[in-house]
Every structure is written in structure tokens, then in C-alpha cells.
Amino acid sequence: MKNTLRSQPAWWSLALLLVSLLSGCQKEADDIDPDPTTSTSENETVNNWILENMRDYYYWNDKIPSNPDLTLNPSDFFDSLLYTYDATTRPDGDRFSWIEENADDLTASLSGESTTTGMEFMLYLRSQGSTNVIAQVLYVLPDSPAEKAGFKRGDIISKVNGQTITTSNYVSLLYSGATNYSFGLAEVQNNSLVDTDRTISVTATVLQANPIFIDSIYTVGSKTVGYLMYNQFVPAPNNSNGSEYDDQVDAIFSNFKAKGVNELILDLRYNPGGYTSSSANLASLIGKNIDNSKVYFREEWNATLTPYIRQEYGEEFFVQRFLNKSQNIGSNLSRVFVLTTDGTASSSELIINGLRPYMTVTTIGTTTYGKNVGSITIVDDTGEIKWGMQPIVFKSFNSLGQSDYSGGFAPNVEVEEPLELQPLGDVSETLLNEALYQITGSRLGRRGVSAGNELPALGSSIQRKAGGGRMIKRLSTFKTVKL
Template identity: 30%
Template sequence: MHKNLFTSGARAAFAGIACVIMLIACRKDNKTSPDPTTNPVNNPTGSQSQYEDSLKYLMYQIMQVTYADGGRTPSRGLPTYYWYSQVPSINPLDSKYADADSLLAAMKTYAINPGTTKPYDHYSFLDRNGVLTNKLFNGISAQTFAATNKGDFGFDYGVALDRSNNAHIYVLYADKNSPAGQLGVTRGWEIISVNGNSNINTSDAFLRSTYDAIFNSSSVTLGFRRPDNTTFTQTLNTGSYNVNPVVFDSVLTVTNPTTKVSKKVGYFSMYTFSSVINSNGQATFTRTVLDQLFSKFQAQGVTSLIVDLRYNGGGAVSTAEYLDNAIAPANAAGNLMYNTIYNDKIMAHISDVKLTTTTNYAAATSRLTLDNVFFITSGSTASASELTLNNLKPYMTVKLVGEKTYGKPVGFIDFNISVFDQNHNQKYLADLYAINFETKNASGVGGYYTGIDVDAPAVDYVNVAWGNTADDANLKAIVNYINNGSFTAPGARTATPELDNLRVGIPALKPVNGFNGMVDYERSRALRLNR
């Protein structure tokens, strides 16, 4: 369930304005347009347009004026938006903003990155049904506030072209607990029909209808071809499930062809950073899965670790911290993990708002003794994923293989926005995810807005199964490094789709799905509990 997510900022704002909204709404002679310095008119009957005005107003106040009292005392205000000082004064109720999303889109254009001459903020957004918050924070895939309330299928896919430019759809990953995962669907399976249509192509109409069928419907009938070339057709229905972010794990035995010395290498792939702690402060299924995983690695004596984050857009900061503590060497114990920097007004009153600016490693870090740690990354590796690997760099050698990461050194504190009608019933409007902070590791390194470069480029062949060290170019490069200190084996040829009939996913052929970000739910909890 989406429990107790009415954060202190939003809670205090509504406490300060709820009565004002009701009084204005009850005045029948109120014909004037809303003033940007006052609260918006809210119809006690709850018309959609007036709920939208409330959302626009409250979003603007939390970001630009103050989260503490609904903006009634701006001289003592504490705006939460990281780039608030670069946004001019705006009337959030101006008719040119059709909805809160268009207002937010306008606000995001003002802070310009001089290195790229483009806006820093292509991250902030509104979650209007609570799905993301529930999935990331509580580790439950269910649409708590959506009308359907039926969850999802639990997998993602990529579109690739073969040597004859024929289109193919491959499953990239599937959550083991999801409807797809329970069916056995996993990476490398090909989707050969969608709702009876086996004419797989790259037309806009087909690509859009396929996306909608898989991500925006409650039921879909898919034809599958397994790697062994067997086929079957199955109807999937959306479902609610405990998120299992680890889609694959294995302990690989890597043997040096010259010395014949074998090493144990732990390998796992995570598709999201669902939180290890839920909204009630309890351990989630994600925490249980990760505890079991690292216990297995320890028991089997792994000396190198491969963390596959090629499809991981991030999520909860608590999970990044868990992974860092599980991977870091003993010399990191008790030392600085990373710094959190807020806007100047929040930083000036940091003790008053009860937020912390430093996060340290645990007193005792990993029980693993690692010679190497490798991260497999891509342009979809973002935010909390980048935070994880960046935090480790001051304390151990970290190698990146694959493609340059997405580039998001900033994150969110979740603000849940709701209003009350004349009967004092709470009406959920949205969760606000607007950039609130930046992070830097113990060496002061951050600011990677254009991504983090890899040590060895490698292609992602989307029809290759998890853990395939023969055909997965990323794993092949890492095995070479473990054996001889170089990502390229002596005399090896580079695999290509033309030579090996492997498939490369083409991002432009599928709309982006999923979340790119890092959310600090624990600092959100701190704001709520310390008001």
C-alpha cells in the first residue's frame, strides 16, 4: 500500500492553507482571478480544473517559496528546488499553463548548464498515480491510486534489426516475481507476435501499439520464441507483486587458459533500486534478496564482483548505500561515503530542517575480499546506479564496461501533494519529484551531468542470455581482464552482428520506459518526523 507518504513539506503546506482554501471557495461573490501571492480557489465540489489549480499552486510553493507553511511567510521561506534561484517569479495560476506538468516543464528551462548550454533539469516530474512511489519505496508493483489498480506485467523489451533489416523484439529482463517472470520469461526470449500480430516491423504505428499493449494495458497476448527455438503463445494479465530487483545472479568460475588458475566471480544484474526499507521503516523483499545474495557470494569465496546495471535507472538512495556497504573494502568502514548538497537556503538552515549533509560507510563493511569490482553500464544506467559506483571509487579500483552512463548526479526528496474537500476528505493529487540535492563522493567528485565514461566499451547484444561469457561482449571483456589484466584477449576478434548474428537493441525504436533518478526517502522521512 502507498502508506504515510504525506511528507512534512506537503503536510505543513496543506495545514497552512486548507482553511483558507475552504473559506475562499465558500464565498459566492468571489469573481476575481487568483492572485499568485494567495491560495487558489478550490471548489468544495472538487472540479478537476480546480484540483489542477491546487496542484499547480502547491507544487510551485513547495519548489520556489517554502515547504514549511504554504508560502504565507516568504521572508522565512525554504524553497526545496535545487535551482530555485534561477527561476523567475511565476504566477502558477496563469492560464498559459494548461496543467501542473506544463508549469513544471517551464520551470525546468531556466537553469542552464554552461558546459552543454542546455537546461540542467531534464529530470523533474510529477507521478500522478503513486505507482512509482509505491514500487520504489515499498517494493510493491501495484497502481495504488490508479483506476485499474492492477500492477504491471513485469518486464521490458528492446527492438533490434538483423542483417536484412528485419525487426525483432527481445525481452531485456523480467522480474522473477512478476506475471512474466512467473511464466519463465527472461532475457533473450524473442517476442514473435503481439495480440495476434506477427508482422514485427518498425513502423510508428506498430511500435506505438506494441508499447501501449505492454505498458498501458491490463492484458496482452504474446507469442514467444525461446533460445532453444521452441515457441508458444500466452496471455499475460497485470498483477501486483513484491519487486525482486535481482533478475539474474551466478557465481562464475573463471579459469586462466595459461596458468589454469581458477577464480570465483560473483555476478548479478539489477533492473531497479527498489528500497531496502519501506514507508513503515521495515525491511523490504529487496533487502531479503540482497542479504541472501551477498551471503551466497561470501560462502562461495568470490574474489571478483560484477554488478550489471545496464538497464538500471536508479531508485532509492537507501539501496545504493546498502550496495556500497556490501561491496566496499575494510578501509572504507566508518569513513565518508558521500556528501549531499542542497540549495543555499536549505544549507543555511540545515540544522533547523533536520537534514544531514554527510553519509558514512557502516562501521563494518563487506565481508567479501575482492580483487576487482566491475560495473556493466549503458546510457540507461542512471542516478542511484551512478551514485553507487561513484561512492566506491575513493576506496577501491572500480572498472566500468559497456557504454557511458546517463548522467544524473542529482536527486529527489518525495513530496506527496493532497488537498481536502469541504467534508475534510483527502484528495490525492500527485507525488512531486523535483530536484532537491546534488551528491559528491568522498573525493569531491560529482557533477557528471553528461555521464560517466567507461574503461572498456562493449556492445549490448539483446538476444544473449544472462551470464553468457561466450557471447555477452561485456562479460567477455571482464573475463579477459580478470585473466590477463586487459579487456581484450590476445589475438581475439571483435564480435559483430554481421559475423555472429547477434542483435543490438536500437533505443530509437522504442519509447523510453522506466525511471531515471535517485530518491532519498529517508531524508523525506526525516522532514516528516522532525516537524
Template identity: 30%
Template sequence: MKKFFLLFLGLTFLVFSCSDDDPVIDPGNGNGSNNVTLNDPVNDFIWRGLNSWYNWQEDSANLADSKDDNQNDYYTFLNGYNDYRDLMYNLCYRHISVVGAANAVDRYSWFIDDYEEQNNAFQGIRTRFGFTANAVEIEGGFVVVSILLVEQGSPAEMAGLKRGDIVNAINGTVMNTGNFSSVYGQLGDETATLSTVTEEDGVLTPVEDITMTKAVVAANPVHYFKIFNDIGGKKVGYLLYNQFSDSYNDELNAVFADFKAAGIDELVLDLRFNSGGSGLATTYLGSMIYAQAGTGIMYETKFNSKHSQYNSEDRFQDVLQIQNTQLEVIGEEPVNRLNTLNRLYVLTTGSTASASELVINGLLPYMNSIKLIGTTTSGKNVGSLTLYDTPEIRDYLGEEYANPSHKYAMQPICIQVFNKDGQSDYINGFEPDIEIDDSLNWNEVLPFGDRNETLLKAALDDIEGISSKRELTKFQLNSKKLDVRSPEDDQEVLNFDHLIYPRN
């Protein structure tokens, strides 16, 4: 059976036994002295996992193979850490949490507190309200939150929140630059009330209070699609796809069945919210977009020198495996591959990352043109593995072999990805062909699929041969974008992108 790399969904990988029930071996130091014992076996798991699989193992001095030669010194080193994250991130090579964004090499590795919750998150199953927002400072020092995406079936949708809503208060407190962090931080609670307003001539008018309670949401990443029948005499397919998740590959395939039946001439792929996912889903999507690629190489994965035997080529596919949320294969069907496209439009933001960028990079050698619209993508040309604490050094030991005494795991960067021409030079992201920063467009957010929605309009105008120009209102021009991340979202989930080998 073919082994598929997937840039997103819990991997069955090794690492090393750290059971609290196991006796701690009195290490010795080669001089007959046995005076240091290991305080926490999980620290040993962290070091050995990174020493074996980490992409930059050779660049990290504390991951040198000689580090554990003297076990007294090695255990003393590990005993100096009481926090698992501190140990892991200090072992990583110039990790963003240690050196800051400007000097970071590793921006993506993370530590996992509960691999069961994490594996659910990889499938889009998480406890949350279910919306994505953009925060903007407006005149007078006030802050408004513009709702950009509401997940289907989420508490936010059930409560009536929708894309384009403007929120100026949370739990009754109007947001301003002085209180924004603390007020927005209340979204970390189980229940929250969002106060929506309308804007006209710079005046905000209250509309309603929307109260919602968090729940487990299994988000369908195939969020929206539409076929425009006459854009400059062409049929154009539009797809908003938010996560590369294998349990929805058949639904993705169904959309392309409609595109294929309609005979679309152009495709606008909206990846503005898509921060990554499954490498297998990536391959399927690439296969659906461009049938002329045949079964050629879409991307190559390369491990560090210790595991180069796992370097592989992932090829375009003609047959799709249908998987459930436990990643069990429950059937297969032909991939609906389009043979009507010569170019591809992709809508992008800084959240367009990893597997999303892999689609772009993988198709570049094949298609006549890939035109990006929006802002520069994230620049993630690497992938990670889920490393579990398992009883012995063996490949592909998964969650079922994990140490029963804890649920800790790691998600370190372990591979770099290349297209068929060996290109992997997008660490600074892919720059857009048509640059449109929509972050200040807080009071004119239109529904997905609306002909005049800013990024979609730019793509459709370009297809028609029209030069698209966005004009901001004076209220938007006087606004300032704020950094915002909902406390309900884990940054580690937003940056997820990992591999899995289905076992034979």
C-alpha cells in the first residue's frame, strides 16, 4: 500500500519510553559515579524525539548526538527545566518564542499538552464559538471587530452572527485601545455576548446583542462554492476552502464534480483563511485542479540526514480514498480532475500557509499561470510530525502505543517540501500579483460569492480584463489594524501542518 505524507493530521511516529512506572536507570558518567537521576522522564522524551527527527537537529548545539554521552551531565541538563515548553523551544533552532519573530528560523514547532484534543483539532473538531475576526482602531480611539468568517453549524452561526457584522462591545463593555486586550480576552470564557452595530457616516448605531456558548465544532472546510456563468463570456468556479482535512476530501471532490459538469473555464480558489492541513488533501486538490499533470510529482518531502530513507515523492492522483473522522478508509472514488484550466487564481492573506502554499508551489511547474490576489502568504515551506512518547524506538508507532501515564506529545518541524523542479524558496511567502490589503475594510465586508466582494471582485475583474481598484472610505482610511487572536484559538492549531503515514 502506498504511504502518503499528509501535511496535517496526527502522525504515528516513534519516540522513546518515558513511563513513570519504569525504573530510572542510574546513569553513571563513565567514571564509576552514579549520583544523578532524572527528575522527569518526559524531558528525556522531548530531547530524544527532537534529536532523532527535528529538521534543524544538526544546527542546535544542545541536540548534538554527543549531548547524552555523559549521562550525569545529560540528566543534569534536563533537570534544569521544569517547564516542557521551555525545554522544547530552547532545544529548537532559533525558535520564535525564544528569539522573536525577526530572528526566528523555526516559527512553527510546538508542544502538545493533550494529543487527543490536538488530533481532533487537526480534523477541525474543537471547542469554540466558531468565528474569525479582524480588529480595527477607528476614530476616537475606539475599537471595532469585523466578523470575517462564521463556521457552519457553530455556536456563533446558531446565535445569528454572520460575516460582515461589526462588533463594538463584548459582555457590555465598549472596546477602545486602552481596554481592548482585556475585553477581547473575555472570549476565552465559555460564554460571551457580542454587541453588534451598523456604521453610517462614521456613526455607530447599536443593532443587537448576540450571546453564544462554546461547543464542540466539526468545521466543514469546504465552506462555500459558486459558479459564475458569464464573466467576460467565461464560466468561473469559486471555492472557499478553509482547511486541508482528509475527512472532507469526498466533499471537496463533489464540488469539483459540479465544476467539471459545468465546464468551468477559470477557477478562483479562496485560501485566505487556510493555514494548512493534510498533504494528502493537498495532493487531491492539486489533482482536481489540473488533470494535465497526469500522475507526475506534485511535491517531494525531505527529512534530516538520520531519516533520509523516508524522503518521498507525492504524485497527482486519479483515485481518492474516502476517510472518516478517525482517518479510517471507508471507500474510494475517482478524483474529479478538471482538464479545462490553463491558469489558477488564488486569494491569499498572511494566514495562507503551509499546505495552501504547497498547492501553489506544487502546481507552478505545470500551469501556464497562477495569479495571486491579496497579500503575501505566510512562507511555510516545512512540515511537522506528531511525536508520541512510545515504548521503544520504532517507526510509525501511533497514539495507541503512547505512554498511558500522560498525553504529552510534540509537533516539531521535521521536513522541508519541494516541487518537482526542486523549488522550495518561499520562506518569505508568495507575493501577490495583485496586491489588495483588505484589513481596513471593516465596514464593507460583503458575503462570500458576492460579485463585489473585494478580493473576489479583483479576480473576476482580471478575468474580464478590467483593472480592479479598491477605494477605501474616509472612515477606513483613518483606521488602524490591530493584532488580534481570539483566546479560544490556540496559535499552535492555527499553524498546524503535519504528516501521517497510514499503516498498512
């Protein structure tokens, strides 16, 4: 499923595009250290390849400097080409393009495979004004090293390998690429964070994450509520050309349909994005009065490529339509509830934006990230250049021409996750509990702690994944067209 864009000198060819909406916390340039032994000529070879492709595909290709410094390290050179976002001078600028030194690692991560302990966490300052940091575990993957070691949602990490986590060392402690960790834990006692003597040792391993985390059905009176927690839009495992994960989603909705589900909660709070094919598949299982004649979203590419694409492939190139799905439950729905946080990005926001013209979409949680632009994965088909890059190449619009969520979707019902987290899928869990209340008018079970987490946030491990949020689109093979 990891189809990539392969480039050739002076020609562009699109062979099964990977089109992705990226997250706001892509790997920073300092994550890729320049090799001091790399020669200037090697840099220039890579940089010429970068420049050629950026001039062809980059959404802001008319903003690329006319005479960039080809002697720079490739990661620095790539950054020098970007029309970088600035809240004051470039509010329409690029927040998401990035480059990786190893293209194979890049494409693996886009399919949910990575070297990981198997847990995702949110980082907070320990208190207002403090330089100490804690990592709150958001969820733990089944059968992962973290789960086997005893980690669970809500655990609070305050030390790594005996060192207190601080604002100056959390990157090196948590994101260094190490495989062996000893985590020291803290806990909430009398509304205060207290370090404990408890430590958990974990060894990271290569792990393929299934994006389907939880599916459940809750019955309350006349309401049969389907719940799906879906953490990445990935159709199949890495190195598969199939649709195993999409098929599992289809099976879940087939069960929802058979059980008479008439309300739906879609939990995308930790979903940073993924393949547009999977996004369209999911939307097509939910949408009301939709079929393959209805537009899910449209794309706007740069002025250089657009006329060539239109001439060769027609206007349909820019359009993603819904699919005809026998498992669709839209006829039983008048609305859908989507659980969100600032980790909800890209293809997750596409679901919200794409379904709104067809049904009521009620968001519950906190404001989403705000990613209405997309990129493609570009690698060198000759194998001589090992780098892979993700330049932004398009902007997305729903069927009504709406794309006004670069600042994120503010929630219809604002609810923050507390510091003391309840298990996901439990009716007492804060966001799920609120969604069930909005649907039924009554609380199921005892509601979890309702007070929001007031600690200043520093980001999450989900955002730090390669590319973070992304929207990856599978298209038919393109002919070669000379620019």
C-alpha cells in the first residue's frame, strides 16, 4: 500500500500518488544531523533533485527562492525552499512540509509501522512556571512492549533512565531513537503530582499498529449507539497492497447495521490522519443519502501542474467521490458525533468537513489541529538518492467549496480530558460520557472527573511521528508528461 511518487530528471511522473495531510509537529530539522563526511558534490546532487521536484510539485512553487544555496545539507536546503508560515507576515504559509534522510523509514511510518514501545503520551509542564515535565500515557497498543510491561492509560511518567524530565532534556530522553527505557512514575495524590518509587522498564521494537482501537455498541432506551475509536487512516499493514484494515472497518459497520445502530460516535481524538482512500471508505460508511456520484472533497494544486493534469486526466483527477458501500448506515442516522482534540488532524478533519454538507456533524472535545493542505511522498526511483520528502502540493475543499479550518474546528461541545484519565471505551470516560449524554439526555454510569487539565501542554508523541497527520491518496497510474 506504500505507493510513492518516483521522480526522473526533467520529467514528472505520478505513479500511484501518496497524497498526505501532515501534522503540525513534523520531525524538526535538528532530528536529522548532517553527516560531516558528506561532500559538497553529494549535497548538490541531492539538492538538485529536491529543487527540481519542489519547482514542479510544491503548492507555493512560485515562492521558491530563485538562487538557493545548493551546498547546504539537504535538510537545511529543503527548509530554505519553503514558504514558511508566520502568523503575522505569512498566515497562509507552510507549516507541514518535511524531509527524511531514509525514504524506507518514511514510507513504513506512513503505514503505521515504527520502532516503538507501543504507547502514546501527552507532555505537560509539571506546574505553571515549572521547567519539569511529565508524560501522561494516552493509550497503549495491544500486545506491545509497553502493555506487556504493565503500562496503562493514565499512567504518568516523570523520569526516564533515572533523569527527571525537563524542558531542556525531554526531546533527548524521549525522542532519541533509543530502544531501552526505564520509566519512573508519578501519581496524583490529593490533587498534587507526587513521584513514586515505581519504575517500569521497556524495550522498543518494530511494531505494526492496527488503526482500529475500539468498537462497541451501547443500548439506551430507543438509542442503539455505535462507537468506533480509530487512530489512523491506514488501509493495510506496511508492505501490503491489500485492504485488510479497511475490510475490518467494513465488518464493524456491517455489524452496526445488523444490530440497528441509529446513533454513531466516531472517536478521532488521537487520529492525526492517513490515506484518503481509507478516509473516503469510512465517510462512505457513515454519510446520509450519498453514493459514488456525490463529492467527498476536491483538491487545488499549483498553477504549474494544474493545466497539465487537467489536460491529461480531466477534472475528475481533483475530485474524491464517495463510494457505494453496502455496509453504509447513513439511512439510520441523522447526525454523527466526532470526539476531537488538537491531535485530530488531516484526514480526520477531512471527515468532519466532508460529511458536513450531507448531515449534522457534532464535535465534542477540544479544537482540532487545523490542516486543510496536503502533500505527496517523493522518492528517487533510481535508488541513488536515499532521501524522501513530503512537500505540500494541494489544498482541500468539501463539496460546498469550504476549506476554512486552518485554525482547526472548534468543538460544538467543549470538554477537556482530565489529568486522571478513565479507560477508553468506558461509559464513564469524559468525552465518551459527554457524547452519550448528548445523544440520550442521561448519563451512563458514573461520570469521570470533569475538571479539565490545566497544566500547560508541550505536545504529544502522536504529533512527533514521521509526518504526524497526513492524508495519503491512492490514484490510478499516470502517464509521463513533460513540463
